[in-house]
Each structure stands twice: as C-alpha cells, then as structure tokens.
Amino acid sequence: MSKNHVVIAHYKYLDDIVAAIAAMKARGVKDFRTFSPFPSHELEEAVYADAPRSPVRFFTLIGALTGCLAAVLMTSFMSVDYPLRVSAKPLLSYPAFSVIMFECTVLFGGIVTLLAMFHFSRIPNVAFWADYRPNFSEGTFGLTVRATEGDAKAIQAELEKSGAQRVEVEYVR
Amino acid sequence: MEEAKSDLTFEEVDRTILKTLEPPTIAWYILLLTTGSALLIGAFSWRSQIINGIGLSGKNHPISWAVYITDFVFWVGIAHSGTLISAVLFLFRAKWRVPIYRLSEAMTVFAVATAGLFPLIHLGRPWNFYWLLPYPNQRYLWVNFRSPLLWDVFAVSTYLTISVLFFIIGLIPDIAAARDRSTGFRKFLYSVTSVGWRGSDNQWRHYMAAYAFFAAFATPLVLSVHSVVSWDFAMSIVPGWHTTIFPPYFVAGAIFSGLAMVITIGIPTRKIFGLEKILTLWHFEKMAQLIMFTSGIVTLAYATEFFIAWYSQNPFEMSQFYYRAFGELKWFFWGMVFCNCVAPLVLWIRPLRTHLPTLFVLSIFINIGMWLERFNIIVQSLAHEYMPAAWGTYYFTWTELGITLGSFGWFFTLFCVFIKFFPSVSLTEVKETLEMPRRHAEEH
Structure with missing residues (x-):
C-alpha cells in the first residue's frame, strides 16, 4: 500500500517532540520529518543520532x-x-x-x-508542502509522518498520547 | 549591568519584530524624503563632475587622493563591525550580538555598497572602471597583481559578496516566518524571497553547517579587508603612511567607527519600533564597552605614530607629524583627537554607558572623528611629503562635499527601505536565546 497519508503533530514542548521521535524510531517508522522555528541541537540529535554530519x-x-x-x-x-x-x-x-x-x-x-x-536543503522550492503548517515558524514544533491509511490511525493515536497539542491526518497524493 | 532575564514568548517576539514591517508612518516618509534629498544632491554633484571633469573635486598636486578616498576608507570602516558582530561574536557565542546583528549586517552590506562607489567616483573616467579587473582584452595586457590597489579590488569585492551571502542566509528563516504571518503582496514577496524555507530538520541541519562556515570565512575577512585597505597606504614610501602598525590600527579604527554607527542607527530604531524589550540597555552597554576598548587602541596608535616619528629621528617623519599637529590643517587633527580619544572617556562613567542620549551624541562624535582620522592620514601626508617645494594644502569644493553628503543619503535610504520590508532583528536567533519550553521544567 502506498503511503498516501500524512500525520501532522503539533508540539509545544521540546522534550515531548524529542520523546515522540524516539517512539517513532522504536516503532520502525523512518519516513518522518520535524519542523522547528529555530535550529535545535536536541532535535537534530534526536533525528540524526546515527547519521553522518552534513556534507x-x-x-x-x-x-x-x-x-x-x-x-x-x-x-x-x-x-x-x-x-x-x-x-x-x-x-x-x-x-x-x-x-x-x-x-x-x-x-x-x-x-x-x-x-x-x-x-x-532542497531550496529554492516554492511548491506547496502538504505537511507544513504556518505555526511551525512561530513557536510550535512539528512532527510529520508519512504512512499508509491503516498505519496513520495507529500513529495518530500514539502521537496524541506523546503530548502533542493537536494531531491531524491528511490525505496526500 | 547584568543581562535581564527575558520573559518574552515566541509569539511576542514575532509580534514585536514583525511590527516593524507594518505600513510606514508619516515619520518614515519624512525620513525617506530627507535621506532621498541628500542622495539626489550627491547624484547631481557626481553628474556635474562627470560632465565637467575631475577638476570639480579639490584633488590637485600634491594631494591626488583626497575626500573620495577618505570617504571610501570611512565607509569600508563602517562596514566592519557588522561582520564583527555577525560572524566573530557568533563564533565566540556572545549572546549580546543577537538583537543587533541583523541591523549591523544590513549596515555592512549598505556601507560596502557605498564604499564601492568611491573608487569609481575618484576615477577621472568612471566609465573605464572595468580596467581594474583582469579580463582578456585586445591589448594583451593584464593587471599588476603586485599592486596593493589591485589587492583592494579583490578584497572589497570578496567582502561585499560574502557579506551579502551571509546577510541573505541569515534572513531566509526570518522571511519565511514573515511569509507565514502576512497576506497579499507581502505574502507573495516573502514566498519568493524565502525560497521555500520551511524549517525542516534537514534544512536546519545543512543551514547550521553552512552558517558556521560562513562565520568562519567572514572572521578572517574582518581582519583582512581593512588590513588590505591600510596597505594601499603602508606599501608606499610616503611619510606618515609607510608604517607597519597600519593594519591593526585600521582594523581597530574600523570596528570603533562601525560600532558607533550601530549605536547611531540602533537607538532611533529601538525607539521608533518599540523594541525596548528585545534591544535592552545591556546590549548597548556591551557595545559601549567595546567602543572603550577600541578607542584605547586607536589612541595608542596615534601616540605610537608620534613616538616612532621622534624615536626614529627621521626628519621626514618628524616633519610630517609636526605638520599634522601644528600645520594649517591642525584643526582636523585636534578634532580627531577630541572625538576619538577624549570624548569616549565619558564611557568610563558607568551610568553614562547606559544613558542612551549620551551614547547617541557620542556615536555621532566618533563618526565625525573617524572621518577626520582618514582625512588626516590621507590628505595631510600627501600635503607634506619630502620636498618643501612640492608641499601644498587642501581646499574643499562643493562638488565633493555634495557627493559625500550623497553617500550618507544613499546609505540611509537603503536602510530605510530595508527596515520596512525585511525583519531588522533576527526572529530565529532571538527565539533561540529564550528559555526552551519543556514540559519537564513546567511541571516542576
């Protein structure tokens, strides 16, 4: 099945999103990305712990x-x-x-x-990003996961439990 | 003074800084009209000089470098503290740079753009400016890489390019934040200029790597550009120019004048746009402390020049420095000493370091003093070289004063326009300095 859904979680707290990333990794989810209004070493560490440094x-x-x-x-x-x-x-x-x-x-x-x-960084790119929300540039951290329709519900439930203020699921092509 | 703990929230930071982008008030239009008028005076003066010839400037034998080269060195100097604040202090992790670095970076870019005009204005035939560059030509000749003037072409163009890139790279995430909070034409403008920035983990990862390298590249540029400018003089054998202390002396002077210009611009900007909670007295005190330090260095450099002239017993050097202090242009020298060495002493009194009206007036004195310093080095040295028969003095003309006024108009007009279209304080970095929101911390 194709991953035609995206789960978008909004976080107020940095430690919540860091814990949620660990939970996604433990679940074996690889197709996720985070958004933040400023660079954060903690967030980078959580996402790229095992990845080589920027080329x-x-x-x-x-x-x-x-x-x-x-x-x-x-x-x-x-x-x-x-x-x-x-x-x-x-x-x-x-x-x-x-x-x-x-x-x-x-x-x-x-x-x-x-x-x-x-x-x-894949810029310049003025195309529409389905998983981006304007509050991610203000003060909210975002965690978005691409998933199949079946997985999306389970991931949504898990992210809701992880302290997200709001979790939405959107259909994408 | 200790740094006050900020109680700002992310939303407040956005609201306060993005307020500067709201439609301009009548005060802004009056300011633009003033700076635009100065710019027009400069443009007409230059037009007149191009049509009638370089004779309209006061340059003449023996003073063939004069007000335009003084303006050039002055504006390159103004540019300096921008890079110091944005790059050097970034590498040193100095927190006080955060609210002022965007203003000073903008100042750098506009000041180098102003400085770059002066070698062209100084040329008798400005339309031949491209002869400065090494390009294939039908006369089969190349430029002279042993000349410090050519080093300067490379140094200033590299500095302008790197400053612009560093400026743009810092602006991108902030323009993206402005895009997400705007509508209509501005939304379109910011969507294009933010080049699709979304602040994803992948983008931040490469961004931070690139930003650190830009800071690392810009740091030696801070030292090199004004060193190269100083070699324009120090590589010659003119008494008063031929000295090894010029590079550090010029770099310290540049930082001194640049910081003064940040204060000249920062105080009104803070007041007009209500940035008091972001740009606090603590930040101004830090700048004042750096001004005290650099004022000490330039004072020591002036004293060293005189001491070495006496200690060497070189008659030409001694004659040159006697002329500076007691010749017909002596008031330019004593004006410089007052503005750069005596006036900054008020900063040793702590309450005055955080008294903004005092700082504002002092910053203007320093700007005048630093212009006079460059004038003294350039004009007084050339006026009084080796042969008494070739000595001369300088007479100003309205054309060159008009062009100098125009350069201030050009600089401040660019600034006024910038401040209304792009965030003049970094949203991203101000947010980074705030307390990170943590559930763990809030629950305890």
Missing part, C-alpha cells in the same frame, strides 16, 4: 581549494603573459599574490557553501 563541509573545502588554485594559476599566468619588470622584482611574486589567493579562497568557498546548502 556541506566537503563542498566548502572543495570550493576553497578551487578558489586558491584558481588564484595561483591566474596570478602566475597573467604575470608571465604580460611581464611587468619593475626594479628587478621577480615576475612571480607569490608573497604579494598571497592576498589574491586568500581572497579567492574565501570567495569560492563561500559561494560553493551557499550552493551546497541550497542543494542539500
């Missing part, structure tokens, strides 16, 4: 190294291609070029970090 950092490293390398190549090539011979200074003046290398490292690293963050 954004690898892209930051790749972007930074690319920027540095690009600056080395650019300054070297341009200084040799159009030689400015001044006071017997070496054409390849790397101490002077290090400023350009630093700036390009930061520039490329920053841009690639943003792109990686957008990619992994």
